[in-house]
Amino acid sequence: MVLGLARVEASLLVRSVLVLAGLLAGALVIWFLIGSAEPLWWNVGWRIGGGQLVLGMAVLAVAQLNAGRARRDGLAALYASFPATAGTRAFAHLIGLAGAAPASLLLIGAAAVVIQGRGAIGSASIAVLAGGLLLVIAAGAAGIAIGARFAHPLAGALGALALFITAATNHLASGGGIWLLPWEVLQDDLSQLPGPLAGYPPAGAHALELAGLAVLAGIVALALTVGGARIRGRLAAAGILAVAVICSAGALQLRPIPTAELNHLVTEIADPASVQRCTTASEIRYCLYPGFGRDLSSVQAPVNGVLAHVPARPGQPLTIRQATLASLDETFTHGHPERQISRWNAQLQGAPGNAAAVSAIYLSVGSWPAAGGQLADARFDVALAAADWTVHLPFPIVNGQPCVPLNQAREAIAIWLAILAAHPPAGDLRDGLRGPGGGLTGTEVGNTMVQTWNYPGINAGYLTGVVPQPTAAGYLLAKAMTSLPEQKVSQVLDDAWATWLNRHTTDAQLATALGIPMPSVPGLPVPPPGTATVQGGPGNAPQNPVCTT
Amino acid sequence: MPWITLLTGCLAGTFFLGVLAHVAGASYGTLNQASVRLAFLPAIAALAFLLRAPFRPLTQATPVPAWVVPAGHLLLAAPVLAVTCWAQLRIMAHTVPPHTLGHPPAAYPVIAQLTGWCAITVACAACVDRARYADLGGAIAIPVSFAAIALAWYAPVTSRFLIEPPASALGVTTAWYAIAAAALTLTGAAMADRWHRYSRHLRVERGFSRRGSGRPTGELPEPAAAGARPAGR
Numbered sequence: 001m002v003l004g005l006a007r008v009e010a011s012l013l014v015r016s017v018l019v020l021a022g023l024l025a026g027a028l029v030i031w032f033l034i035g036s037a038e039p040l041w042w043n044v045g046w047r048i049g050g051g052q053l054v055l056g057m058a059v060l061a062v063a064q065l066n067a068g069r070a071r072r073d074g075l076a077a078l079y080a081s082f083p084a085t086a087g088t089r090a091f092a093h094l095i096g097l098a099g100a101a102p103a104s105l106l107l108i109g110a111a112a113v114v115i116q117g118r119g120a121i122g123s124a125s126i127a128v129l130a131g132g133l134l135l136v137i138a139a140g141a142a143g144i145a146i147g148a149r150f151a152h153p154l155a156g157a158l159g160a161l162a163l164f165i166t167a168a169t170n171h172l173a174s175g176g177g178i179w180l181l182p183w184e185v186l187q188d189d190l191s192q193l194p195g196p197l198a199g200y201p202p203a204g205a206h207a208l209e210l211a212g213l214a215v216l217a218g219i220v221a222l223a224l225t226v227g228g229a230r231i232r233g234r235l236a237a238a239g240i241l242a243v244a245v246i247c248s249a250g251a252l253q254l255r256p257i258p259t260a261e262l263n264h265l266v267t268e269i270a271d272p273a274s275v276q277r278c279t280t281a282s283e284i285r286y287c288l289y290p291g292f293g294r295d296l297s298s299v300q301a302p303v304n305g306v307l308a309h310v311p312a313r314p315g316q317p318l319t320i321r322q323a324t325l326a327s328l329d330e331t332f333t334h335g336h337p338e339r340q341i342s343r344w345n346a347q348l349q350g351a352p353g354n355a356a357a358v359s360a361i362y363l364s365v366g367s368w369p370a371a372g373g374q375l376a377d378a379r380f381d382v383a384l385a386a387a388d389w390t391v392h393l394p395f396p397i398v399n400g401q402p403c404v405p406l407n408q409a410r411e412a413i414a415i416w417l418a419i420l421a422a423h424p425p426a427g428d429l430r431d432g433l434r435g436p437g438g439g440l441t442g443t444e445v446g447n448t449m450v451q452t453w454n455y456p457g458i459n460a461g462y463l464t465g466v467v468p469q470p471t472a473a474g475y476l477l478a479k480a481m482t483s484l485p486e487q488k489v490s491q492v493l494d495d496a497w498a499t500w501l502n503r504h505t506t507d508a509q510l511a512t513a514l515g516i517p518m519p520s521v522p523g524l525p526v527p528p529p530g531t532a533t534v535q536g537g538p539g540n541a542p543q544n545p546v547c548t549t
Numbered sequence: 550m551p552w553i554t555l556l557t558g559c560l561a562g563t564f565f566l567g568v569l570a571h572v573a574g575a576s577y578g579t580l581n582q583a584s585v586r587l588a589f590l591p592a593i594a595a596l597a598f599l600l601r602a603p604f605r606p607l608t609q610a611t612p613v614p615a616w617v618v619p620a621g622h623l624l625l626a627a628p629v630l631a632v633t634c635w636a637q638l639r640i641m642a643h644t645v646p647p648h649t650l651g652h653p654p655a656a657y658p659v660i661a662q663l664t665g666w667c668a669i670t671v672a673c674a675a676c677v678d679r680a681r682y683a684d685l686g687g688a689i690a691i692p693v694s695f696a697a698i699a700l701a702w703y704a705p706v707t708s709r710f711l712i713e714p715p716a717s718a719l720g721v722t723t724a725w726y727a728i729a730a731a732a733l734t735l736t737g738a739a740m741a742d743r744w745h746r747y748s749r750h751l752r753v754e755r756g757f758s759r760r761g762s763g764r765p766t767g768e769l770p771e772p773a774a775a776g777a778r779p780a781g782r
Contacts, residue, residue: 017682021692032703058692065688153688154554157594158561165587171569171578 001084002092009066009096013059013140014103022058023103026051030111033185036374037367038295039115041122043190045129046201048111050185052132053167055107056139057160059100063140064156067093067147067221087226090148094218097140104136118370121291122196127203134210135183139163141217148224176334179206179253182213188331191366192324194268194275194289198261200332205252212246256335262328262344269324270347276321282307284386287321295368298375302383305421309486310390311494316359318389320382323352323362323464361385362464369462373428377457380422384455385467387414387421392501393468393547402469403547404445404452408503409510413493415455415470415478420486428456429479433472443469443544451521468547476519477507484514503548550622551598558595559633562588566637570644580641582659585634589663590695592633596667597674597687597694599626600740616740623671634663658713658721665725668732669701670694675739701728 013019030051034044065072067090070079079086108129139160146159166172167185178184179201188201219239223232268275268289276287279296284303286296299320307313327348333341352360361382369375388394391410394403405411419429432454435441442451453475458466481489492513499505511518566580566588573580600619602608608615638656645653674690682689701707709715710724 018689018692021696025696061688061692065685152554152598153685154557154595154598156688157597157691158558158591161590161594162565165565165590168587169569169584171573171580171584174576 002088002095005084005089005092006095006098009093010099012066013062013096013099016058016062018058018062019055019100019103022055023107025058026053026055026107027110029054030107034115036369036372037191038370039118039120040191040193040366041115041120041124042193042196043366044111044115044120045125045203046184046188046190048108048129049132049135049183050167051107051111052104052135053163053183053185055100055103056136056182057163059097059103059136060139060143060146060160060163061153061156063093063097063143064147064150064159065153066096067144068151068153068155071151072153085226087222087231090144090221090225093144094141094221097137097144100136100140101133104133108132119294121294125203127207128201131203131207131210132183134207134214138182138210138214138217141214141221145217145221145224148221175330176254176256178331180209180250182210189325189329192364193265194272194322194324194365195291197257197265200257200261202253202255205249209246209249209253212242212249216242216246254335257332259336259340262332262336265332266328266344266347270351272321272323272352278321283313283317285317285319285321287319289322289365292322292365295363298368298379299363299382302379302418302421303386306383306386306390306417309417309420309490311490311497313390314359314392318359318361318386320361320363320386321352322365324365326351359389361389364461364464367461373425374457374460376422376424377428377460378462380418380424380455381457381460381462381467383418383421384414384470385463387417388467390414390417401544402466403545404443404450404469404471405474405503405547406445406450406471407473407506407508408547409500409505409507410503411468411470411474412477412481412507412510413500415475416481416489418455419478419482424456429475432456432458432475440472445544445546469544473507473519473521476521477511480511480516480519481514484516489514550625554598555592555595555626555629558591558593559629562591563633563636563640565591566640570640573644579644579646582641582654582656585637585641585659586662588637589634589666592630593663593666593670593694594687594691596626596630597670597690599623600671600674600678600736601683601686602678614741616737619675619740630667634660655718658718658725661722661725661729662711665728665732666694666698668729668736669697672732672735672739673697675736679739679742 028051030048033047033050070076070086070089079089084092112124112129142159142163143156146155149155163182166181167183170186173181174187178187184201190201216239219235219242223235223239226232226235272287272289276289277293278285278287280286281300282304284300284307286299288295303318303320325348327345328341333344352362363382369378391414393405393410393414433440433451435454440451441454442449444450451472453470453472455470455475492510493500496513500510508518566584569584569588570580599622602615602618608618638659642653670690673694674687677683677690677693678686701711711721713721716724
């Protein structure tokens with residue numbers, strides 16, 4: 001009888017409109033959480049769980065509706081006259097939760113296929129993916145327990161909201177405690193790890209916790225519906241065992257990450273040369289963490305495009321390497337003594353990405369895009385940084401304000417080189433003259449408002465640090481240069497390359513040499529007294545220095 | 550009037566915010582308007598159950614229009630929701646230290662957003678009440694309305710008008726009140742609609758005969774001869 005009822009309940013669950021809606025919503029959430037960055041399996045596995053959380057909310061609501069069906073419809077007396085007791089029905093509901101598994105597995109499978117298709121780095125963790133499935137089952141069991149006591153649909157809605165709220169706020173847990181929540185979405189730094197960290201996050205223990213919660217919820221549902229002291233006694237004992245398993249799993253999750261693992265992680269970040277694999281091409285050194293080798297070609301292409309149009313390179317060679325976390329937060333260091341944490345953070349402060357280096361471009365781990373328009377923007381950023389290196393503009397600016405190459409011809413040359421190398425859409429370039437609200441962007445340089453140009457990808461963080469803030473004048477001149485024959489511009493640059501690199505050589509002089517009029521820059525409106533200054537690019541503060549090196 | 554439902558939703562959200570405030574206070578953190586939005590969701594969920602009139606087919610036959618009851622529920626719920634919103638904003642403000650530099654963000658855009666969310670939920674509940682899922686009522690209206698809210702919040706086309714930044718506080722307020730007005734108009738139209746929108750097509754057996762009046766008599770056909778398959782199976 002139980003199996004027959006369970007089969008019916010499972011089929012109702014599979015065909016439920018709410019569960020199907022939860023499946024679609026979960027897929028959308030996964031798509032949103034993964035974003036445009038290239039997927040790293042040690043990160044996206046947990047993002048798939050975020051979608052499972054949404055599916056779990058739907059399963060919880062449906063399970064509560066199913067469990068409370070008899071009393072909600074006023075048919076409790078009728079159901080009591082049936083051979084199947086309330087306890088039998090509750091047990092059947094619990095077994096019928098297997099009907100939620102196909103939706104969960106479909107979500108996992110579809111997400112895995114899409115992620116692999118986008119060129120994921122690393123390998124999937126079965127424990128993390130299984131945790132997502134267990135989350136859905138546990139949510140369903142909780143719904144049955146709620147429905148066994150409260151038949152009103154609001155109870156299921158509140159239960160689903162409680163599940164959602166545990167993941168939607170970062171006030172409930174911090175440090176190692178974030179892994180005790182049903183599912184962690186907001187506070188981890190997994191996307192910035194250069195590789196998987198052994199034993200972190202504690203996926204196995206978390207799956208055990210979820211399994212314990214599912215069993216405990218089932219026991220509560222049965223305890224509310226069965227009669228008989230002996231059965232209740234056994235359920236109580238099983239409940240105590242489930243609580244013990246949950247507490248043990250919680251304790252396992254709260255264990256500090258082994259010191260050796262964190263030492264290795266800090267070394268990977270602070271001394272990347274010890275682990276990164278370096279390649280030299282065209283005298284440019286590319287250093288990437290193991291597993292990221294597939295990014296080499298997409299980074300080399302814009303740099304080679306810049307170098308192809310440069311008559312001479314600077315004396316100091318260029319290195320392009322990946323950089324990541326500037327410090328370890330409490331999610332990594334919980335349980336370790338303060339002295340050790342300070343030592344690690346001091347080590348990380350000396351990481352290459354945190355220091356202003358003369359001839360290095362740092363790519364942020366976890367932000368390089370997989371494909372599409374964002375990849376084009378990232379390539380442009382690399383091209384612009386490489387072009388700044390060739391024209392001796394200072395970069396990257398870390399922990400400070402970017403300088404502005406005000407009225408310097410080398411700025412327009414750098415932008416021109418980057419456009420030739422990366423071929424960004426003209427619309428994206430033009431949009432950089434306007435801020436998000438449609439107004440002009442500017443910054444104050446030497447008590448003068450200067451209109452700036454926000455290059456594609458300026459806010460995306462593909463590079464660690466920021467390149468000098470380009471001006472609208474420099475962009476407009478570079479745009480005018482692109483409309484000239486490339487050979488003509490190259491000839492003019494080759495003839496007096498050292499002159500063009502001089503910071504005193506102006507945009508007007510370059511325009512005259514090219515035989516084109518200097519493009520006019522629309523003036524920034526004078527803001528009324530007492531209002532804020534117009535917005536600028538990242539790192540723009542009220543005063544920016546002029547680039548002098 | 551389902552007071553218990555409404556008060557349960559309002560108190561659940563306020564209690565949750567109180568817990569958050571306590572946890573934030575213990576770690577010297579503060580709450581922000583995002584916490585208030587989260588905490589108000591249970592109250593909005595409860596709102597989805599207020600429009601359900603269990604005896605609507607009966608009340609439709611009375612001289613009093615059927616929409617009077619759900620409209621009355623909404624009018625009675627409005628001050629309760631207002632008090633809940635006020636209480637939650639007070640809890641949030643209580644976590645901010647008194648000598649914080651700068652002005653706290655204005656509350657009127659949040660109030661407009663929550664008003665819009667309530668109106669969307671009520672409109673969804675009114676529409677669901679006219680659909681085939683009327684018996685489940687709020688259980689269907691809640692996910693539909695929350696999905697609509699999430700779509701409006703995160704879709705690039707709408708988010709630039711409904712979220713600050715990039716929209717201004719005044720723009721956000723105007724947009725959400727406009728949405729609320731449209732949703733309430735839809736609610737009024739749905740509540741005033743007298744006709745059920747769900748129907749089950751009756752399968753009429755071919756053997757039913759129709760007499761002069763055209764109404765089926767309900768007589769089954771004569772049993773078929775032995776060995777022949779019965780009609781309809």
